[in-house]
Amino acid sequence: MTSNRRTFAIISHPDAGKTTLTEKLLLTGGAIHLAGEVKARGAARRARSDWMKIEQQRGISVTSSVMTFERDGITFNLLDTPGHEDFSEDTYRTLTAVDSAIMVIDAAKGIEPQTRKLFEVCRLRSVPIITFVNKVDREGRPVFELLDEIADMLALDVSPQGFPVGMGGQFEGVLDFASGTVARPEGPSKEFHGRRDADAALPDDVAENVELAQIGYPEFDLEVYRNGDLTPVYFGSALKNFGVTELIEAIARFAPPPRPQPAGDEQISPDRDEVTGFVFKVQANMDPQHRDRIAFMRMVSGTFKRGMKLTPSGLGKPIAVHSPILFFAQDREIADTAEAGDIIGIPNHGTLRVGDTLSEKNAVRFTGLPNFAPEILRRVVLKDPTKTKQLRKALDDLSEEGVIQVFYPEIGGQWIVGVVGQLQLDVLVSRLSAEYKVEAMLEAAPFATARWLKGSAEAMKSFEDFNRAHLAKDRDGDLVFMAKSPWDVNYQAEKNPDLTFSATKER
Helix, strand or coil: CCCCEEEEEEEECCCCCHHHHHHHHHHHCCCCCCCCCCCCCCCCCCCCCCCCHHHHHHCCCCCCCEEEEEECCEEEEEEECCCCHHHHHHHHHHHCCCCEEEEEEECCCECCHHHHHHHHHHHHCCCCEEEEEECCCCCCCCHHHHHHHHHHHHCCEEEECEEECCCHHHCCCEEECCCCEEEEEECCCCEEEEEEEECCCCCHHHHHHHHHHHHHCCCCCHHHHHCCCEEEEEECECCCCECHHHHHHHHHHCCCCCCCEEECCEEECCCCCCCEEEEEEEEECCCCCCCCEEEEEEEEECCEECCCEEEECCCCCCEECCCCEEEECCEEEECCEECCCCEEEEEECCCCCCCCEEECCCCCCCCCCEEECCCEEEEEEECCHHHHHHHHHHHHHHHHHCCCEEEEECCCCCCEEEECCHHHHHHHHHHHHHHHCCCEEEEECCCCEEEEEECCHHHHHHHHHHHHHHEEECCCCCEEEEECCHHHHHHHHHHCCCCEEECEEEC
């Protein structure tokens, strides 16, 4: 039986048009009926998928939300990934939960550094990619130059599935190779409202280029695409509705249904009878009225039924899942059932954590959700010292979500937060204030990086005796070496060959 689930993410560099495309996919899929104009950043109608205060102020996606919509019998689960490079860790974990991705490229800018970084994460997991070249209604780079750049920089075969009829001032629509029709702009705003011309006469230069594109690049091959070695390329403008329908249809027709997921040496197939899944994200305070925490679980196998008991790998005792949530854009519905590929939200009070496996028999552990060593460390200083307890709770909550990592030094009272990128620090201060009513400042910490320590009990003990001032415990109580510089890490690693100083830690 083939699954009708398609679980995918959109990856792009900031400002390539990801949020606009997300909205138009939801609109075309019937999940929302009003697209919040993303370009009017000050408008009252905010982008519907960006709900956190700091996102609305800055017009960027910081948290990855999940949006589910149905179209022609297919259920699409769209995972929104933070586009900002500072959120690589959260994004990385989100990409472990998808089966395919859409890569959005700005027609004027081509492949930008962040797109490339996210692409590398997809490549690690052989996630198949459909490419969407956005903003062809504006002046952009020549089509062949863009296609060749994708092929060269990402070492992928490219297979164009359409062609823009002119760009910028000369833009007259987008030719779709499969149907041979041209989607035409209409009205003063030159949007696409559904008019398609069959057998349209193309300007000579365009006709010539279309012929070259069809001969010069490989034909689309489903198997090669699903192995992650070829990308079909679509052209359009998310803002003006060009190419959005083609994109949804491509995901329905080509994108793989739920794929097996790695659990140590074995692969857990979606056909397995037992319900299994893993938590790839935890979000606190989605509803400001209730201090709720929602764990986002990617269903890997089985059919989940409401009220079922599942055992989280972190706890060892089963929990009953009474009110699992499905996310239909802004609305949430209680899920009675869910299948492999679905993302369900499980409300909990801090029992579930990123990286936990949930299953009926507690015999499976999904692997591949790492913590990364922070590149920026800061001390947290309270403006009101009586709020220490609230601060500890807030830091524990936020580290559980993966927004920050928190370290409790063995000597000295001030806690240290670690992040991968600067923007996370702004988010931290803003959320401490807005959600926890804790006013705090961040000041420089005497350390530059952190490494998790592993080794025999004796080796750890003798290292501890000499270096207590440089040691801290993370949220799980694991020992962490706080280093003043990368040189320091290398020096200690050479001096202590029995210990490993690790820059990642499996969740």
